Amino acid sequence: MxxxxxxxxxxxxxxxxxxxxxxxxxxxxxxxxxxxxxxxxxxxxxxxxxxxxxxxxxxxxxxxxxxxxxxxxxxxxxxxxxxxxxxxxxxxxxxxxxxxxxxxxxxxxxxxxxxxxxxxxxxxxxxxxxxxxxxxxxxxxxxxxxxxxxxxxxxxxxxxxxxHTPADLWVSVIHPQIEVKTSDAREILKQKVLMTDAIRQWGNVGALVAGLYQENYDLISRALEDVIVEPVRAILIPAFYALKTKCKDAGALGGGISGSGPSVFMLSKGEENARKVAAMMDTIYAPLGVDYKIYVSKINTQGVKVI
Amino acid sequence: MxxxxxxxxxxxxxxxxxxxxxxxxxxxxxxxxxxxxxxxxxxxxxxxxxxxxxxxxxxxxxxxxxxxxxxxxxxxxxxxxxxxxxxxxxxxxxxxxxxxxxxxxxxxxxxxxxxxxxxxxxxxxxxxxxxxxxxxxxxxxxxxxxxxxxxxxxxxxxxxxxxHTPADLWVSVIHPQIEVKTSDAREILKQKVLMTDAIRQWGNVGALVAGLYQENYDLISRALEDVIVEPVRAILIPAFYALKTKCKDAGALGGGISGSGPSVFMLSKGEENARKVAAMMDTIYAPLGVDYKIYVSKINTQGVKVI
Incomplete structure (x- = not known):
């Protein structure tokens, strides 16, 4: 070849x-x-x-x-x-x-x-x-x-x-076209965290993994919670909490900051929900005066593929 | 009835x-x-x-x-x-x-x-x-x-x-008959933990849950690591690190302190390994001058049952 x-x-x-x-x-x-x-x-x-x-x-x-x-x-x-x-x-x-x-x-x-x-x-x-x-x-x-x-x-x-990836899991992503440097995003993190928060976080990690294997979308939804990093980094992203709350109202299971931002992702069960969530992202960002792009996709289970 | x-x-x-x-x-x-x-x-x-x-x-x-x-x-x-x-x-x-x-x-x-x-x-x-x-x-x-x-x-x-519980997962437990008060065991824990340790812990929790669903005993073994609580509490249990190291040498996947102690558990693949691990527990504890009991059991998938 x-x-x-x-x-x-x-x-x-x-x-x-x-x-x-x-x-x-x-x-x-x-x-x-x-x-x-x-x-x-x-x-x-x-x-x-x-x-x-x-x-x-x-x-x-x-x-x-x-x-x-x-x-x-x-x-x-x-x-x-x-x-x-x-x-x-x-x-x-x-x-x-x-x-x-x-x-x-x-x-x-x-x-x-x-x-x-x-x-x-x-x-x-x-x-x-x-x-x-x-x-x-x-x-x-x-x-x-x-x-x-x-x-x-x-x-x-x-x-x-x-x-394991559940069969009908979709993701909606909004990329606000602002700059968040990974190094800055890392610097604002605390070096120590409360034991109680850490326990809550690893309970959620265990539940998220179990939810993926069980294809239990409700459990995935409850487990999509970050009590450690998101509260510190949310300030970097315009309208982060509006996005999160309203996208969940629109049918998202939950989500958070993608990587170290500025993109925000939301998981949904099924394409229809994922598109409603994307429409909500658009509604929230349209008046903000920030350029942005929105993507909707099924979870890609193959990785890099030959085309 | x-x-x-x-x-x-x-x-x-x-x-x-x-x-x-x-x-x-x-x-x-x-x-x-x-x-x-x-x-x-x-x-x-x-x-x-x-x-x-x-x-x-x-x-x-x-x-x-x-x-x-x-x-x-x-x-x-x-x-x-x-x-x-x-x-x-x-x-x-x-x-x-x-x-x-x-x-x-x-x-x-x-x-x-x-x-x-x-x-x-x-x-x-x-x-x-x-x-x-x-x-x-x-x-x-x-x-x-x-x-x-x-x-x-x-x-x-x-x-x-x-x-999910893998089909061939067994547990060996040694109960050293000393008193460890749950309240004391809790008091010695730190209120804050390093972010790096917390991340390692939730990586392990995710891997342990994935290992259980995959019935991947090697992954379970690697994930049976506690970098937060065990280092603090190990001192409460006679010969804890000898137990842990030698039981793994004897075939255990891994283990740790059961609850807040003093019992120590080890997971193994298969009854034969679990019995070898129990024998090793006996070898380690016999000379210590501490009364103890040892148990070997398959993971009980039913919970309380009518007999």
Whole structure:
């Protein structure tokens, strides 16, 4: 195979109570990428459409992720070219860098006859995240590579597991086009938390995972509560509590801040509810004078896919 | 029906990372109880065999739990007698009071033709726990009533869910016959915890629940880690770390302090491993000069049962 085109999904990390551990993949928005074998050894990025990002492969998350892959490949001196069609806005909080990293390594893995496992691909894609944010976190690249809901139990050692995704679970996302720096969002977090809050949070995490396996939408809804991070970060996002309250009134199971913001996600049972929730997001944001985009998607259970 | 005999299981609360939220039920040890309809209105406790506990129904957890049930029953003036055969040592940390409370209300519910749901029975049994410890906690009575693994997501509102129990999961328990007061065990806990530890804990809780549903014993093993409570409480239990390390060497998946101690539990895949783990517990405790009892049991998925 000489060339392959892939779809690389947007992802929601920090799924409510599952701060730093639970993420999910979406069908929209997503990037497209073309990976090509080239005659000249090394990695090139021939074009990036739709965003102003570096084409130097060592300064681009996709390039760095593919480099990490090739370093573990039997023949590291092959040539790979990457062409990227960005639909996920960098800085949106829905896994823009993760989509590029994950799409690149899954695509190259296909080009090479699939020598690597999904978990190895997650490791390679994490190197892209290290370039993007200074930390090789997995909470976006794991769902981007593996699809569905994923749980990162630990980093030392790296321990990632796929969770069950209920058949009729949808997500609505609003991306207010304001800037929230991940580093700022992290700095305002407290270093210590109340034991009582921590217990409530891990009760919710356990219930969310159980709800996913039971396909129990009511339990999922009750478990979508974050008593630790959301109360601190909500201030970063215009009309956050209006979004949350009114989207639940409109039929959402619940939701929260996607990643470190500014996007906000809401889960719903069924497409009809998810579209009502999206309409409510629009109603709330229309008068605010902030540019925004809204997406509706089923949970993507496949991750990066060849198209 | 005029009389019924039930088996009321011992339970492990605070299952490792699942402090205050995850509990499980055992087949051994367990109490037996006989519940009888009597002609005279009110609750009596005619005998308690095997332990020195109050027979005044208002001072006994079983009496208080049945009283809570009768207050919600259409005909609260019926007469109930309770006879208890205690095999679970009070103060052992394996749900002695919960067994009495749960056994009593499940038994009476059978006598009355099952007017109440398991979740209602948990609520009644929680009143027994309130008498025993001052707090109406559910983490022992929920598994005692419902069987298997249970998760208490929240108390306000009360939200309890049954988790899946893998088919071949066994538990070994050692009860060192020393006194650890629940109040003391609670006082030494910190009021605040590090965010990093809290995240690790809820990653483990999510992984433990996922491991139970996946019947993934390796994942369960990795998730049986408590970075918050165990490091503080381990000092209360003789040879705790020797038990933990050597039982894992002997084949245990992992374990921890049962409830607030002094009992220690270890989960294993299969009876053979569980018996090896129990033998290791014996080897470690034999030279210590502390009386102890050891139990081996499959996870009890039924809860209180009629015998």
């Amino acid at each position: 000489d060339a392959i085109k892939v779809f690389a999904p947007g992802t929601v990390a920090n799924v409510a109570c599952g701060f730093d551990v639970i993420g999910l993949a979406m069908d929209a928005p997503g990037d497209e990428m073309i990976l090509r074998r080239t005659d000249k050894p090394g990695i090139t990025i021939s074009a990036i459409h739709g965003a102003n990002l570096p084409t130097d492969p060592l300064q681009n998350v996709a390039g760095v992720a593919v480099q990490a892959l090739l370093q573990k490949y039997a023949n590291p001196d092959i040539g790979i070219d990457i062409e990227i069609f960005k639909n996920i806005h960098p800085g949106s909080g829905i896994g823009s860098s993760a989509a590029s990293s994950a799409g690149a390594v899954v695509g190259v893995n296909h080009l090479l006859g699939q020598p690597f496992t999904p978990k190895q691909l997650v490791r390679f894609a994490m190197e892209g995240e290290r370039l993007a944010s200074g930390a090789a976190h997995a909470d976006n690249v794991a769902p981007a590579v593996m699809g569905g809901f994923t749980l990162v139990r630990s980093y030392k050692p790296l321990d990632i597991t796929s969770l | 005029d009389a019924i005999k039930v088996f009321a299981p011992g339970t492990v609360a605070n299952v490792a990372c699942g402090f205050d939220v995850i509990g499980l039920a055992m087949d051994a040890p367990g109490d037996e109880m006989i519940l009888r309809r009597t002609d005279k209105p009110g609750i009596t406790i005619s005998a308690i065999h095997g332990a020195n506990l109050p027979t005044d129904p208002l001072q006994n957890v079983a009496g208080v739990a049945v009283q809570a049930l009768l207050q919600k029953y259409a005909n609260p003036d019926i007469g109930i007698d309770i006879e208890i055969f205690k095999n679970i040592h009070p103060g052992s940390g394996i749900g002695s009071s919960a067994a009495s409370s749960a056994g009593a209300v499940v038994g009476v519910n059978h006598l009355l033709g099952q007017p109440f749901t398991p979740k209602q029975l948990v609520r009644f049994a929680m009143e027994g726990e309130r008498l025993a410890s001052g707090a109406a906690h559910a983490d022992n009575v929920a598994p005692a009533v419902m069987g298997g693994f249970t998760l208490v997501r929240s108390y306000k509102p009360l939200d309890i869910t049954s988790l």
